[in-house]
Amino acid sequence: MKKITIKYITNTISSKELSELKVLLREKKNQDLFKDYIKDYYDIHTLLNKPDIDSAYKKIWDTINEKEQPRQYVLPSWFKYSSAAALIVLTFSFSYFFINNQKPINNLNSFEEVVSPGVDKATLTLEDGSSVVLEKGQHYNTEEVESNGEQIVYNKKGSTSISYNYLTVPRGGKFEVKLADDTQVWLNSESELKYPVTFKKGETRQVVLVYGEAYFDVSPSENHNGATFKVVSNLQEVEVLGTEFNIKAYKDEESVYTTLAEGKVSVRNDVFKEKLNVGEQSVLNEVTGNIKIKTVNVYNETAWRKGIFSFKNKPLKEIMKALSRWYDIDIIIKNKKLEDIRFNGVLSKSMNLEEILEPIKRNINLNYKVYDDKIVLE
Known part of the structure; x- marks a missing residue:
């Protein structure tokens, strides 16, 4: 539902897909999903006043009912001033917007064979060193924990002895874990979390983000006899009482x-x-140990949790790092002059990598070659 919604909003939907969308939207649950996704997609990114999501949704809904040809779609009036909806903005001293009259993207077999979006997958390492592969569609159950292949949930009434597990998410993966204290953690690609299977009453609840990126929704301390929650990561410690926050601590x-x-x-x-x-947002420099505080757009920093790439004035080098992790392929920028070109864009993580690279290619004179283990940008 996400992918076809994005294609509609960004005017890249085919006639066949439009017909499929109309059929899907006959069901109330899909209408709700459609509306929620539009809200997630737009509400943070307008450069003017926050749009009226209900009005915007109604306009889009009316347009779907009236629409005969996909290319006749008119974006909501407030949208053209925003940086959202998969408009990739190339920023020099001015910006180039590209969305309409694009040439069709060629379907390269090499992309389909080599690159695919990430999926739910992780490896659970137990106290004794044994490991369990967790994948979507596969179930794993013990007295302490159960997993449906997308999330792993720990039983509050599990073992009273303190033992530790590791949850490791590889490149091209994502996973969720619900700890024994009801804290929920979302792990991004190429991340690892160490945590106790149970927590001792009255003692600090501490976990370790060994590396990578994680979003925490912490169970309040008042539910645990005042016990605080700490996340230890490289060179820092984050202490909370009950809150939501994101930590990005990649090794590279x-x-x-x-x-x-x-x-x-x-x-x-x-x-x-x-x-x-x-x-x-605090930025800890691992070389100097200094911590600087700055104001950021929280949505841009945490959209990955909802299956979205949200890039706000991001250099191409950083964008390619994020894509490398999610699509599990090395992306090498051979032409170093391209690394600092900045982009704005909102894209679904379910999109093919080719769909993301082709518009960039057309607008900055970029060429790329696809190999079995890497993509080289020239």
């Missing part, structure tokens, strides 16, 4: 980014201790 990046979505947290290391307010 020089900084650790902590973004607060709700509540309050403090970020500390041996030198600094800083408190974050909602909408703020």
Whole structure:
């Protein structure tokens, strides 16, 4: 439903897909999904006042009912001023927008054979060192834990002894875990979390983000006799009472980014201790140990959790890192002059990588070659 919705909004939907969408939208549950996705897709990204989502949805719904040819679709009036809806904006001293009158994207067999979007998958490593592969459609159940292949849930009434598990998500994967205290964690591609199978009553609830990116929705401390929750990651410690936040601490990046979505947290290391307010992000430099605080768009920093790439003034180098992790393929920028070109764009993580690279190729004179284990941008 997400992919076909994006194709409609971005004017890349075929006549056949439009017919499929109309059929899907006959069902109330799909109408609700459609509306929710439009809200997620637009509401943070308008550069003017926040749009009236209900009105925008009605306009889109009316257009679907009237629409005969996909290319006749008119975007909502507030949308043309926004950076959303998979418009990739090339930023130099001015911006180029491209959405209409695009040439059809060629279907390259090499892409289909080599590259595919990420899926739900992870490896669970138990206290004794044994491991279990978790994949969508496969179930794993014990007295302590159960998984449906998309999420792993720990039983609050599990073992009383303290043991630790590791959940490792490879490149090209994502996974969710619900800890024994009801804290929920979403793990992005190429990430690893260490955590206790159970928590001792009254003691600090502590987990370790070994590397990668994770979004935490922490169970409030009042539900656990006042016990605080801590996340230890490379060179820093985040302490919370009950909140939602994102930590990005990849091994191939020089900084650790902590973004607060709700509540309050403090970020500390041996030198600094800083408190974050909602909408703020701490940036820890792993070389100097310094922590800087800046205001960010929380949606842009956490959209990955909802299956969306949201790039706001991001250099091509950073975008390609994110794509490499999700599509599990190395992307090498051979022409170093391209690395710092900045883009705005919102894209579904279910899109084919080719659908993302082709518009970039057409607008910055970019060529790329696809190999079995890598893509080279020239």
